Amino acid sequence: MVGLGLAAIGPGVGIGLIFAALVSGVARQPEAESRLRSIAILGFVLAEALFIISVALAFVLPI
Template identity: 65%
Template structure:
């Protein structure tokens, strides 16, 4: 079997952002379920958190190919 270790590294690195995204949206759903009128306040925060977590995952993906 042949392959590059970079992709194994990326697989490991993707665990973190995966968990982070899960936590962010769990908190968001919790908040909206408790207080539906807070949705418009929570939405930008959730999306920004998601963007930051997702940025790390994509950064890892690109670096796995570039390095």
């Protein structure tokens, strides 16, 4: 379970970087907000999916 806690750091940092880039991009080009938002949500979903898969593997694989 310690490994699972350490594995949560990666998606947390990734999601933070994704939304930081979204805010920066919208601040630079407000007219591109809808396109940037859809790309950011896709990145968020992919980062969360990797963490959810690691949680499932932590419970399925024997220690």
